[in-house]
Amino acid sequence: MLRPSYSDLIKAVNSEVEPGEDPIVTSRYSIVIATAKRAKQLINGSKPLIETDSRKPLSIAIEEMNQGKVKIIADNEKK
Structure with a gap:
């Protein structure tokens, strides 16, 4: 079993989302994609x-x- 759980990671x-704003992550898929991207950065030499x-x-x-050391940026926030 994954520790922490998907629910814990989403929370x-x-x-840091303000009340009334849309959450950044709403699905397990988003968590999987974000952690995979970060893991790839680590494999490629990031500390x-x-x-x-x-x-x-x-x-x-x-x-x-x-x-909370890694932040996920929503597609509409990318520059």
């Missing part, structure tokens, strides 16, 4: 944003999201 990512004993890029990416 963590949407924690982890957290202290961890794990050497697995996907595990690091999930924990970074859970701790």
Whole structure:
């Protein structure tokens, strides 16, 4: 079982959304895509944003999201 759960990750990512605004992430698919992109960055040489004993890029990416170290930018916010 995935720890943290998808629900926990969605709550963590949407924690900074102001009341009345649309949540950034509404589906598990969005979480999967975002963590996969971050894991690919780690594989390609990016440094982890957290202290961890794990050497697995996907595990690091999930924990970074859970701790709020990685932000997901909605498509309409990209420049």
